[in-house]
Amino acid sequence: xxxxxxxxxxxxxxxxxxxxxxxWDEERARDLAQEAFVRALRERPDKPRPFLFAVAANLxxxxxxxxxxxxxxxxxxxxGLTVETSTDPETELIRAERAQRVxxxxxxxxxxxREVLLLWDGGxxxxxxxxxxxxxxxxxxxxxxxxxxxxAETYGHGARDHVARG
Amino acid sequence: MSQGADRTTQRAQPHLTExxxxxxxxxxxxxxxxxxxxxxxxxxxxxxxxxxxxxAEERVRAQADEVLAxxxxxxxxxxxxxxxxxxxxxxxGAPPRAARLSRAARLGWAASIVIALGAGWLAHELGxxxxxxxxxxxxxxxVRDLPTEAPRAAMAPSMSDxxxxxxxxxxxPAAAAQxxxxxxxxxxxxxxxxxxxxxxxxxxxxxxxxxxxxxxxxLSLEPLLAAGAIGEQSEGRNEAGPEGTPPRxxxxxxxxxxxxxxxxxxxxxxxxxxxxxxxxxxxxxxVPPLFTGRADMDRDAEAVNRIxxxxxxxxxxxxxxxxxxxxxxxxxxxxxxxRVLQRLPSGDTLEARFVRAPxxxxxxxxxxxxxxxxxxAGWSQVVKAHGDGWLVARxxxxxxxxxxxxxxxxxx
Numbered sequence: 325x326x327x328x329x330x331x332x333x334x335x336x337x338x339x340x341x342x343x344x345x346x347x348w349d350e351e352r353a354r355d356l357a358q359e360a361f362v363r364a365l366r367e368r369p370d371k372p373r374p375f376l377f378a379v380a381a382n383l384x385x386x387x388x389x390x391x392x393x394x395x396x397x398x399x400x401x402x403x404g405l406t407v408e409t410s411t412d413p414e415t416e417l418i419r420a421e422r423a424q425r426v427x428x429x430x431x432x433x434x435x436x437x438r439e440v441l442l443l444w445d446g447g448x449x450x451x452x453x454x455x456x457x458x459x460x461x462x463x464x465x466x467x468x469x470x471x472x473x474x475x476a477e478t479y480g481h482g483a484r485d486h487v488a489r490g
Numbered sequence: 491m492s493q494g495a496d497r498t499t500q501r502a503q504p505h506l507t508e509x510x511x512x513x514x515x516x517x518x519x520x521x522x523x524x525x526x527x528x529x530x531x532x533x534x535x536x537x538x539x540x541x542x543x544x545x546a547e548e549r550v551r552a553q554a555d556e557v558l559a560x561x562x563x564x565x566x567x568x569x570x571x572x573x574x575x576x577x578x579x580x581x582x583g584a585p586p587r588a589a590r591l592s593r594a595a596r597l598g599w600a601a602s603i604v605i606a607l608g609a610g611w612l613a614h615e616l617g618x619x620x621x622x623x624x625x626x627x628x629x630x631x632x633v634r635d636l637p638t639e640a641p642r643a644a645m646a647p648s649m650s651d652x653x654x655x656x657x658x659x660x661x662x663p664a665a666a667a668q669x670x671x672x673x674x675x676x677x678x679x680x681x682x683x684x685x686x687x688x689x690x691x692x693x694x695x696x697x698x699x700x701x702x703x704x705x706x707x708x709l710s711l712e713p714l715l716a717a718g719a720i721g722e723q724s725e726g727r728n729e730a731g732p733e734g735t736p737p738r739x740x741x742x743x744x745x746x747x748x749x750x751x752x753x754x755x756x757x758x759x760x761x762x763x764x765x766x767x768x769x770x771x772x773x774x775x776x777v778p779p780l781f782t783g784r785a786d787m788d789r790d791a792e793a794v795n796r797i798x799x800x801x802x803x804x805x806x807x808x809x810x811x812x813x814x815x816x817x818x819x820x821x822x823x824x825x826x827x828x829r830v831l832q833r834l835p836s837g838d839t840l841e842a843r844f845v846r847a848p849x850x851x852x853x854x855x856x857x858x859x860x861x862x863x864x865x866x867a868g869w870s871q872v873v874k875a876h877g878d879g880w881l882v883a884r885x886x887x888x889x890x891x892x893x894x895x896x897x898x899x900x901x902x
Contacts (some may be wrong), residue, residue, distance in 0.1 A: 329571045332568075333568060333571070344561070344563040354563075358569060358574060358577075361574050362574050365577075366578045369582045422560045424559055426560050427561065430561075432585060444516070449518065449521065450516070450518040450519055450521045451512065461522060462509065464509070464518070465507075465512040465513035465516070466508060468512045468516070468548075469509055469547065470508075471554070472551055472554035475557055475558075476550055479557045480553075
């Protein structure tokens, strides 16, 4: 396997994870990750990882523009597609509820904080995050500190609310 | 944060900021500068407050990681790398599920619409505008079947006719296609550049484009002039036209739609179009809704005869009705149609089909083939111009009920 093949194996899961937290659809995240790699293979950038995440972020942004339309047709999608699920419905339900709370907590972050957090989680270095977001390298840690704190707090509150509601 | 404030005043050497603590935890402290990294590490060895703070931030970091881990996607098999290499090597490449129109298709779309607007302008400049439109009557043939010899005003159907054109109850296809009218014999205005902003709903973005008009002699304007569909361009888009004529916006809408049809056999060369994309709002030029499916579908053999995604049918689906099935089906060689089945409140099925105009000799007109299928007893059929093609709907409903239902197709 050549360099690009190795790169693909190592980055693809990170890219899917990054995209999943933007589009909240696993299958779609994989599609977009593949699309990002296809573009990278065509462009052959010098710095593949930043290129891939930049393309992925743009693809996810485009995706968000159609979010409202997709939401309106959520019922159709749910009714028309077979979604891969766990064999245990209860486990699947718990998993879905957790993911939803994480999503809500992430949406409480500012766009910049969320982007930095997800880029870090996707495996980007501080320097790469700075280059991608336009932040000073010294500000990346501060942004991450704020994002992590807010995420943990918001999710904690959400979880307590969830328990209180029963 | 009081602890942080205390830390910043305790010693002459600056305490570590939250950002530096997180950079340290992330192994990125050196990226903030070698000197500061050394200084920070030295300070940390001596400062208990900073070490306590580091422990606190470590917990925050761990909590955040735990939260993120809860939303991690399932571990899935990584698609073969060779597949992506193959996709990257082909020009088409399988696009993502909510596929965009190909660049060439987008250029073609933009160019055809621009040409439509330009042609309308040209027609007006040349005094070829035929304003009168008649009230719709049932059974009027589709616009492609317009006779060429009759006086224009007398044979002009309205767009309502086109949209609600009925197929004879015998189930025969609409009148057999006649020879396309001869191009308008006027001096071409080739090379004239016009600029326009278009809002393409399927992209949710505005496209600013400049296009060189092709020679007018290449355009078959006759049916458009006959239909009175070409109106002058103006800033005001919703003012009423002369008495008895629809508002200008409606004329433009009809003109664009009909010109797209007329231009089918003369696709604009993408090379002639300079295109620039930017995110922006609608400029409302009356462009009919583009179909959400792939415009290059008819050139993608793999895409035919397959179950489609529900969101490929948004412009066909009637809101509020359950979508039972969406699929691409070839009804003639290289002429796919998108078929959407929805459940009616009665439990019966509404079938909607979308077909595009044939391009070249492809072995049959898909619309004619589609509408030639006999109707079952008790069923009605509606044929309606839709985006860059035609929508054919069938259901066990009264004709009027079906027409009302189809009017809602694609409503958001």
